[in-house]
Amino acid sequence: MCPSYDYECLNCYYKFIASAPYEERDDSQKCPECELSESKRYYGKMPAFTRVTYVDGTKRKGFTELKRASELESEKSGLPPDERGPIQKEIDSLKKL
Numbered sequence: 001m002c003p004s005y006d007y008e009c010l011n012c013y014y015k016f017i018a019s020a021p022y023e024e025r026d027d028s029q030k031c032p033e034c035e036l037s038e039s040k041r042y043y044g045k046m047p048a049f050t051r052v053t054y055v056d057g058t059k060r061k062g063f064t065e066l067k068r069a070s071e072l073e074s075e076k077s078g079l080p081p082d083e084r085g086p087i088q089k090e091i092d093s094l095k096k097l
Ligand SMILES: [Zn+2]
Pocket: 009, 010, 011, 012, 013, 014, 031, 032, 033, 034, 035, 036
């Protein structure tokens, strides 16, 4: 089964979830509202770990890692840009799980 990702339509700003193979997760998905394929992955205000909970309502495997990654994201935003490298690496590795 393909994992699900959040997208935002660039045409009508509708936010939706679509499943896509991991390698194609950054490709445009067809918007269910206006049916244009002009969407982008949405990383916005929604913390990554809520996605996990609302997709299937359970704390499945990976929940802890995503929650930790989200905490690191807020820590990162408090750092000056040139000190964000290491923490960003940790976030990336957590999100790969
Ligand atoms: Zn749309």
